[in-house]
Amino acid sequence: MEYSELSRQLREAGRGKDWNRVLEICQAIDEQFPENLDFWKQYWHARALIETGNVAQGLKMASVTFGQNPNFEANNNLIIYGLRKFADSYKPDRDGQNLDMAIELARRLNDKDTLADTIIRVSKKYHSGKDHELALTLMESLDFDEINTSKRQTIKGQVLSLAESYALELSWLYLKTQQPEKAEEIITRLYKKIERLDKNAEKFLRDRHANALITQGKYKEALEVLGPVIRFNEWIWYYRFAQVLKAMGEDDAALYYAVLSCLDKKQKPWFKNKVYLFLLRHLRNYFSEQEAKDIAQFLVRMYIDNGFAQSKTPQGLINFFGIKQEQIPDYRTALSKVNHILSTKLCREKKTGEITKLIKDFGFIRSKEGETFYFNKWQTESDWQSLRPGMKVSFCIGWNYDAKKKEVKKAGIKVKVL
DSSP: OOHHHHHHHHHHHHHTTOHHHHHHHHHHHHHHOTTOOOHHHHHHHHHHHHHTTOHHHHHHHHHHHHHHOTTOHHHHHHHHHHHHHHHHTOOHHHHHHHHHHHHHHHHHTTOHHHHHHHHHHHHHHHHHTTOHHHHHHHHHTSOGGGSOOSOEEETTEEEOOHHHHHHHHHHHHHHHTTOHHHHHHHHHHHHHHOSSOOHHHHHHHHHHHHHHHHHTTOHHHHHHHHGGGGGGOOHHHHHHHHHHHHHTTOHHHHHHHHHHHHHOTTSOGGGGHHHHHHHHHHSGGGSOHHHHHHHHHHHHHHHHHTTOTTSHHHHHHHHHHTOOGGGSOOHHHHHHHHHHHHHHHTTSSOEEEEEEEEETTEEEEEETTSOEEEEEGGGBSSOGGGOOTTOEEEEEEEEEEETTTTEEEEEEEEEEEO
């Protein structure tokens, strides 16, 4: 068969994404025309290898083509695509010997975004395998000042910038390797570099930042970092607030935020098991012996239902509280009992007072004892639009983060017109 015919069939098979057929035709060309140098034939051969799972081999072939013709755009795009596939499918115990080749190819391509993306993706594979030191070495090989801060555009829409992804990964690794100062530094540098962070990136970065500050005993600074995200009303931020406040000796406020964390219905209780443990380990004096045991039984029930009945935590609870597994209620019953216990902790004492001032979506109440409490529309059980200064109300005492004074202060919750 003539070369032109094989070349035509190769193009058709490639455009039809019949990769096994592409490999067959490439083999036929190599056997019949070994001296022929066709960049498109090499392109399709490398593409077929990448698409059929032989990513490293395909990249090596594309690398040869790049050396012969660095301006062949289709091949350069294939390298970028292949490096992403390589990083996404990377297994340290299988592909480690090809890592240097992939990184060197990214450097030769002189595409800083591709280089950063490849290293970030591979680093995640190492850290998921608990090899934090090697992941850290990879990440620190990048120059943060050269990493792109622009949002990346995909078919599904915009995703995190490389700089955000880099800071998220590197700060996580610094925390895992007990280097909170460096985690704090890289996050602070990102804040200065990007004026407006992606919402999800901001949440995770603030969580990492707060962790780094907590580890260093910088509790007031940690509250300042967490303050802006408490508005998201998600269990993790309430939990972080509780951790910081407990460390500061503010046990009443710590209890309030830990209880809010547990009662947040947007996340299943199983994912919040650390918060229930926090209540039992650090704030147990707020619960009666039976209440603490009910919470412990619920925790054990979650561990049993999720297949971890014999792990250290449930066994420790069983032994400490004298729990008999056959007497533990079913999940729904246990959850209902615990939610009732925790709800009462949000309103341990009902107070009465008078609304003194209303400003947009917040206001102030003066209690019968003469204390003034801030409250907002989200903590009001009566219709907000119907409220007026001078109205008598009942309320409970909760807590609120004062962004101006950067501190946690008592506030009115469950506000209801009498």
